[in-house]
Amino acid sequence: MRKRVLTVDDSKTMRDMVSFTLKGAGFDVVEAEDGAKALDLLAGTAVDAIITDINMPNMDGVTLVQRLRAQPKFKSTPILILTTEGSEDKKQQGRNAGATGWIVKPFAPDKLLQVLNKVCP
Helix, strand or coil: CCCEEEEECCCHHHHHHHHHHHHHCCCEEEEECCHHHHHHHHCCCCCCEEEECCCCCCCCHHHHHHHHHCCHHHCCCCEEEEECCCCHHHHHHHHHHCCCEEEECCCCHHHHHHHHHHHCC
């Protein structure tokens, strides 16, 4: 059974790059442009992991993580933050919200897959 991953990023180019990497490694991928659309999508779609950017319109990634962690069905879902933000302050915000891990863009495809396979075996 293939694992399904939701990738959330307002940049279509970034969603395409993540999707290409994940599909090449055998994952199913669903996409959303921001946190609000991700929540709508997740209301009717089951996923094994979520990869989200932080800086997006409508709903940022930290708020998305907080909203997901408040729902029992997402308490243990791996949520990785993939962002250009690398400051310790931002990482702490992500951890406090409940993020499983943090990857700084630009990402190395093998590193993304390594982290994803670790948190979503």
